Amino acid sequence: MSMNRKINLRVWLKIPDAEAATVKNTLIRRLGFGNVLDDVKKERLFSIEVDSGDPEELAKSFAKELVNENKESHIVLIDELKFEEDYVPVKVGLHIEDGEAISIRERLRSRLGFDNVVDVKKATVWKLYFNTLKPEAQIKAGEIAERLLINPHKDSYEIMI
């Protein structure tokens, strides 16, 4: 009996990320998080579910399609999703229909011939670097998500700890 595998691609800019800089600036200058927040970084996350094939090899092929190596770096995680310890990761995704994720799935399946792709999900992971202890940092991360990172009518968030 075959079991579906999940290929997670964590993708980030290796050039300066203007969007993350703007979010950091707004949190510090406009929303009063300057005393607890040190830095903000951002990643794109693609979670691709496949029902057959070697996930390591498939991940290389998917990365060729979804990552621009001229400006981006990435890591692959198979059947797991973990983050480093020095920040609070907040995953933000659409809870309404995600047209871009659907397009990526169709592109991989129909145009590029990856028939084994079952589903594609896409999210943004905001990496919030705090200068406070973890329990407070997690509470602040929730506040940041609700006050800026999401519009609850289309987005949902999850603190990935």
Place this chain on the structure above:
Amino acid sequence: MKIAVLQFPGTNCEFETLVAVKAVGMEGEIFRWNRPAGELSGFDGFVIPGGFSYQDRLRAGVIASKEPVMSALKEEAGIGKPIIGICNGFQILVETGLLPGSATSCGNVDMALAQNVMVSQGKIVRRGYYCDWVNLRHEAPSKRCSGSFAIERGALLKIPIAHGEGNLVTTTPGLMKKLNDEGQVVFRYCDKNGRIINEFPFNVNGSTESIAAICNEPGNVLGMMPHPERAFFAWQLPAFDPRKQRPDEPGPGRRVFESMKRYIEVNA
């Protein structure tokens, strides 16, 4: 009668919007976002024009909505001054909580203008940025809203859209019913005969109930995705429209700015 046309970094329709404001006989000036916000109180009305404030970073309108100038604008809205948000201006007003702006929500964000998803016969046929001429049907009674004050109910206007995030969605219970019951739906996308067909290409962005524009409860704040300043003069109309050949005629978008002027005159 003096109108402030707000300019954020990335706004790109402020100059033609100012031309439209002046062409209907109002005074106006461009008000940069980093001017002392208190200076807004010297104006009689406000337009937040289209563009890509802060490059649409994070999501359209949200970074601008956190600027001090928007807090000041909330106060001006509270005393009944008219505000028209066009395209990105509408997105900013939604993220600020000024729209739909019920008296009970206390500035909460009650809806979103999500990414366009064009649906036809149950299938997504297109998504993302889209620009085209669209037909709008005026849904509110005349005098209900500052930006359509002088437009009769049922009037049809041909005005262009150009956006990637105009898909009105909400999870607020009862909001759609309230918008409909209280006349806060100002324009809907329609076909050339005024029929509402809730699919692409008539509903150009997947917006709930084909909504293109709404106002707040008191009616002084209007947000609309289409660009009336781009259809202000008949010569701006597309080549297939016969009115283009009569350049002295006003374009349909003029009526939005005339409405604002009339609203201020009546409520002064």
